[in-house]
Amino acid sequence: MHLTGLAPLVGLVAETEGTPGGDPVAGRMPILPLYGELIFGLIAFGILYFVIAKKVVPNLEKAYAARAAAIEGGMAQAEEAQAAAEAAKAQYEAQLKEARTEATQIREDARVQGSAIVAEMRGQAQAEATRITEAAHRQIEAERSQAATQLRGEVGRLSTDLASKIVGESLHDQARQTGIVDRFLAELESGNLTAQKVDS
Amino acid sequence: MSLHLLGTSLVAPMASGEGEGFHAPTPEEFYWPIFGSGDWTFTRPMAVFGLSVILISWALIALTKKAAIVPGKGQWLVEQAYDFVRNGLARDIIGSKEFLRFVPLLFSLFVVILVNNLFGIIPPIQYPTMSRIAFPIALTLVVYVVYHIAGMRKKGVGHYLTGMIPKGLPKPIYVLMIPLEYAQFFLIRPLTLALRLFGNMFAGHMLLLLFVMGGEYMLLHGGIGLKITSIGSFAMALIFTAFEALIQFLQAYIFTLLAATYISDAISEEH
Numbered sequence: 001m002h003l004t005g006l007a008p009l010v011g012l013v014a015e016t017e018g019t020p021g022g023d024p025v026a027g028r029m030p031i032l033p034l035y036g037e038l039i040f041g042l043i044a045f046g047i048l049y050f051v052i053a054k055k056v057v058p059n060l061e062k063a064y065a066a067r068a069a070a071i072e073g074g075m076a077q078a079e080e081a082q083a084a085a086e087a088a089k090a091q092y093e094a095q096l097k098e099a100r101t102e103a104t105q106i107r108e109d110a111r112v113q114g115s116a117i118v119a120e121m122r123g124q125a126q127a128e129a130t131r132i133t134e135a136a137h138r139q140i141e142a143e144r145s146q147a148a149t150q151l152r153g154e155v156g157r158l159s160t161d162l163a164s165k166i167v168g169e170s171l172h173d174q175a176r177q178t179g180i181v182d183r184f185l186a187e188l189e190s191g192n193l194t195a196q197k198v199d200s
Numbered sequence: 201m202s203l204h205l206l207g208t209s210l211v212a213p214m215a216s217g218e219g220e221g222f223h224a225p226t227p228e229e230f231y232w233p234i235f236g237s238g239d240w241t242f243t244r245p246m247a248v249f250g251l252s253v254i255l256i257s258w259a260l261i262a263l264t265k266k267a268a269i270v271p272g273k274g275q276w277l278v279e280q281a282y283d284f285v286r287n288g289l290a291r292d293i294i295g296s297k298e299f300l301r302f303v304p305l306l307f308s309l310f311v312v313i314l315v316n317n318l319f320g321i322i323p324p325i326q327y328p329t330m331s332r333i334a335f336p337i338a339l340t341l342v343v344y345v346v347y348h349i350a351g352m353r354k355k356g357v358g359h360y361l362t363g364m365i366p367k368g369l370p371k372p373i374y375v376l377m378i379p380l381e382y383a384q385f386f387l388i389r390p391l392t393l394a395l396r397l398f399g400n401m402f403a404g405h406m407l408l409l410l411f412v413m414g415g416e417y418m419l420l421h422g423g424i425g426l427k428i429t430s431i432g433s434f435a436m437a438l439i440f441t442a443f444e445a446l447i448q449f450l451q452a453y454i455f456t457l458l459a460a461t462y463i464s465d466a467i468s469e470e471h
Binding site: 025026027028029030031032033034035036037038039040041042044045047048049051052053055056057059060062063066067070 | 227228230231233236238239240241242243245246249250253256257260261264265267268269271275278279282303304305307308311312332333334335337338339341342395398402
């Protein structure tokens with residue numbers, strides 16, 4: 001190895017010194033190929049190309065395709081989940097809206113019901129009041145008529161007593177007695193009381 | 201392979217004899233036969249290129265065998281490179297309809313050039329295979345044949361050849377245009393494609409050789425002043441090694457990019 005490694009150098013030295021020797025291709029211009037290297041390069045590259053085209057690229061493309069499929073699958077799944085979530089949200093919102101309208105309805109109902117109750121109560125109270133007033137009126141009327149009747153008797157007796165004392169004769173037994181008192185009272189009520197001679 | 205090129209340079213001044221003075225590196229440094237003679241010599245770059253093909257094949261198969269949906273570290277790394285070529289180059293340049301059948305070729309080109317270029321600075325090898333023009337020519341030949349055949353198969357030979365010339369120009373222009381366009385498609389493109397890669401690798405390696413050999417010579421044979429100066433030379437070698445790494449990646453990228461562009465030009469309808 002050592003010696004072969006030195007070969008070109010020895011050749012170079014020999015050439016620069018003008019003594020021909022060493023490998024004839026060693027001094028070839030660097031832009032002219034060594035045909036052995038050219039053919040070797042072609043074959044070796046052909047082998048590499050074959051390996052890459054038949055093995056490596058298919059493997060990588062397979063991984064790419066699988067990855068793309070996995071990502072697409074994941075995306076579909078995510079889309080599904082999102083759709084489900086959206087549906088749930090819509091349902092939620094619908095329910096919420098329903099509940100809200102229901103609440104409004106209930107409130108409205110309560111208000112209507114309340115005012116109805118108030119009106120009813122008021123009506124009842126009114127009726128009661130009317131009834132009580134009526135009863136009171138009736139009672140007063142009854143008491144008044146009772147008092148009037150009673151008074152009429154009293155007044156009649158008092159006036160006859162008084163008149164008996166004045167006239168000196170008992171009018172009690174008079175058959176007309178009732179008629180006189182009645183007339184008196186009627187005049188009293190009508191207000192045109194006039195002095196009248198009591199017939200004997 | 202106990203000896204690599206930079207190792208050679210260490211021995212070189214001594215082997216060429218004391219007192220002979222400094223020998224700057226020459227293109228012959230790149231010729232490195234192992235056995236055989238003439239054009240059929242088995243050379244070190246052949247061994248390196250063969251090794252790279254074996255290494256790449258083995259690594260790529262091993263790392264992509266599982267083709268897992270959730271990639272491991274190795275598969276992820278391969279996928280980054282593959283993505284870069286497949287989507288960043290092939291799909292963007294050739295177009296999403298036809299790019300897939302060219303992806304294996306472009307990916308092979310990219311990895312083989314990248315690995316062989318990086319061999320230029322990886323210690324046990326330290327030899328950029330592409331600095332031997334035969335290898336860029338081999339790769340360019342493949343690209344050349346592929347883009348012409350793809351174009352001819354898609355459009356037919358006649359239409360492919362006439363399609364290279366832009367239409368609707370004033371007649372006299374064609375006197376200039378026809379030779380230029382054909383030269384472009386059949387000569388200039390392959391030549392520049394091969395030479396660009398070769399030249400970059402060749403020059404870069406030459407530069408490294410110069411700094412290392414110069415530094416060594418100054419360190420071993422110079423006076424105290426030169427010995428100190430050799431530090432600068434070695435430092436430059438280090439800086440340029442980092443710079444080379446960038447160039448090596450860039451050249452692999454450019455070669456693949458241009459290959460994709462030529463294929464795209466050949467099969468696209470307009471032009």
